Amino acid sequence: MSSVAVGVRVVERNPVLELGVAALLRGAAGIELVADRAARPVREGGGEEKGDGEEEEGEAAVVVVGLEGPRGLAEVERLAAVHKVVVLAPEESPALLVRALRAGAHAVLAHGHFGAAELAEAVAAAAQSRGYLSPPVATALVDWLHGGSPEAPGRTRGFGHSLTPREAEVMELIARGWSNRRIASELYISEKTVKNHVHQIYRRLKADDREHAVARWRVLGPARS
Structure with a gap:
């Protein structure tokens, strides 16, 4: 991995999952979280203040996106026009995995089947424009193609x-x-x-x-x- 830290932003509708994914990335060598929810100060009266990089998505070289259904594909396509995208998707929906790759994702991991090391590896691969499929995703796609x-x-x-x-x-x-x-x-x-x-x-x-x-x-x- 390059000595320059890769800026990573986590995009997840579920704030609990967002914090969980961010926790896996936080502290990983060569990765710098952008708009880290856990690091945002709380505004007076509740709510969170926006981080310096939250409005400007361009600061993140890689975006990790949670994909729960077909409607998330438009988000993947939008983000892939600017960033390298790592998708977290359900392995039981191989057709959705294929569409995520076609939408521009560089890496796809199966929800609930990866740890900090594999997530960091996927981010590194995406940052270098290399493809990455976690073993459960690869198996699901092969089974789907072979029927x-x-x-x-x-x-x-x-x-x-x-x-x-x-x-x-x-x-x-x-x-x-x-x-x-x-x-x-x-x-x-x-x-x-x-x-x-x-x-x-x-x-x-x-x-x-x-x-x-x-x-x-x-x-x-x-x-x-």
Whole structure:
């Protein structure tokens, strides 16, 4: 880690969790907390005074964000435009973890499954623009992508082989980001027929949604003869 301390700000809606995360970071080598709630003086009449860095988020090189649901993704995206972001998210929501990474997060840790050392390591990685996934997060993502299949992703036949030729054709267009309407126009079929194909694709690939299906398709690949 660089000899220059990395400025870190904790963004968490729950003040108790915010204090807990800050406590893990406080005293860690090479880390300086910005707008530390525990260090803020109390105003006369109650409430906290804002720290010098609280109004100006730019002072923090890395922001640690608690992500409780999809609505927090907009916050991650907003912060990632200025900072390196470390996300704390529930491991039981792998689709949310993927979206957090796409929103700009450099590191993702599973809530309740990390200590001070790992949090500091994730912050250091993010500060250097390196990716970091805690073991529970990595495991959850792999299981999600593989759909619980015992077969390895390097097999000669991927999940695409379980699709009919038409479903595989539709899946290829979905992977390109095409809408159902555009797919229908391209294949000269009705939009309702496309929706039926999409439903079958989800079922065969054991996918939760379009994004999940694309991830499974890209990782495991279409059928190869």
